[in-house]
Amino acid sequence: MNDPFKQAGDNRKVLSADEDADGRLDAYLADALGGEFSRNRLKGLIEQGAVRIDGAAVTEPKRKVRPGDRIEILLPEPEDPEPKGEDIPLDVLYEDDDLIVIAKPAGLVVHPGAGNWTGTLVNALIHHCGLSLSGIGGVRRPGIVHRLDKETSGVMVAAKNDAAHRHLSDQFADHGRSGPLERAYQAIVWGRPRMLRGTIDAPLGRAGDRTKRAVKKAESDDAREAITHYEVTERYVEQPDGTALAAMVECRLETGRTHQIRVHMAHIGHPLVGDPEYGAAFRTKANKLDAATRAVVNAFERQALHAYLLSFEHPATGETMSFTAPLPADMEALATALRGAHAAA
Template sequence: MNDPFKQADALRKALVADDDAEGRMDAWLTAMLGTDLSRNRVKALIEQGAVSVNGIAVTEPKRKIRPGDQVEIVMPEPEDPEPQGEDIPLDVIYEDKDLIVIAKPPGLVVHPGAGNWTGTLVNALIHHCGDSLSGIGGVKRPGIVHRLDKDTSGVMVVAKNDIAHRHLADQFADHGRTGPLERAYQAVVWGRPRTLTGTIDAPLGRAGDRTKRTVKREDTDDAREAITHYEVLERFGERPDATALAALVECRLETGRTHQIRVHMAHIGHPLIGDQDYGAAFKTKANLLAEPAKSIVNGFHRQALHAFLLQFEHPTTGETMHFEAPMPDDMAAIVEALREMPAPEDRRS
């Protein structure tokens, strides 16, 4: 059964209990709706007066359903909570009256959303910057002009007023084609790309899961241009045939699509170490690594991706601003362990 509350015009649902109807109201409603509403959610709606039986509001979830009962449930309009400031430490690289540049740690969500209404970078910024962020770029994303995935670390810039927000947003929308904007990432990938430098030009679109992306044909409705330039910086566990167990790769974005680097590197057969979404099939490759690299990689549960460089034009001074952030400790530990790993032909079985 389709969810009756996924439609904007279906916030009200009328049901009639059939001849076999029995049991508690909350249990019967949960079964009848056939949606992703949990029984606890249905129970809460009943207690809030959102359910009526035969024209009379019912607020007792255990009220028995009877054959022929006419039941109506009205879903309240969804309301997103306005984010509040929270005293969350920020690693501030630079700050002035127009903008703030921070080094985002892995594990920090950028802006509030389902399942993450608190503890985000936005909550931290509101606390740090005060009223200066109010209303810039929307209630849920004040000052945000670009984002990094929760488990990706690196440099981010946030606008502190409307003029800065518009100017920075325009630069990111232009992807640096006509200005100084640059974004560069460090990634640790499985294997070694066939060429030491290259360009991945492969459109991206939604995968089956709405949160994931996949490479699409250009003529697909939701296909969006995506271009990544890469350079292999180091090779680890290199074999005589020029293959390697892993590599440190620098990626520069010509476009900025969701999960772009992660999907593109997986597309050419070299997913990021630790990537649970696009590299899960490569997880057993850790068994090919020598200790302690094997244990460190097995204990690493996020994509090995770090936005180490960000460059842009200052929105009011016009100055080219260049910032870099060092690789976080957990990812640096992987690189160091891989560096110290003996070549495969030198390992003892």
């Protein structure tokens, strides 16, 4: 007979009652697990046979815990709360019965997840669009067909019915290879790429945790194709040797991987200004700027990345729709400071 405790893997927790252990089993576990589960939830788990002491099943929540007891518990998979509508302001660029286009501000998480169960774009869309979003794309991602990082600003589109969701999702999966989908970003980077225009073709994969990414060899198990086209559009504090202390770069995606632009620009030696993950080692570059500009740069605490252009085919009419959003105030202030900057004396 299969032993569920042996098969539980990471969902199986083993505790050893210390010498001061006393009281009911449900109360002891509620305290020992640091409030992760309520006492009532633990009482139910005990009654369901999910707890055993010294190898024997225990189904009485009031069973006394004794010093030295070896307690095993099968923890249930966490249940993700269903997002609710929240009255969060949206900068709506366009809306009809099939879709909504918004300019997402920096700091807004797209969909609920660990540490961000409320206050997301999804919560705002549910409030704004009502029941039309229900179930489209999954409970936690209703209407969402693509995403931007929390601290990246710019244009996004969301679907308002199943047909629109399928059509838009297919376009993003195709990356514009056979249709009008186009995504363009503005980024402020350290230095200036040697080639003013180029293509970065470097596969990406996980870099040790759930979200961070790194360039990988193509033969790596988790490597996924990633291609970014870039063009330098402005150069800041140009040097006599033709280099610059910073630059504005336009990036266009041929693929859409997590953190793609951020990783690719760092890979060629020009990470985004303010990027805490991939550009932290370059923060001292600000010391090469005059004091006033240095203060503006040091106060900029997010990656300087803005999705300024999004084009796609309307899922119902077939019309090519194109939307732009100007640089947000913080990035405009950063660019303005850099335009007037000079090298530190």
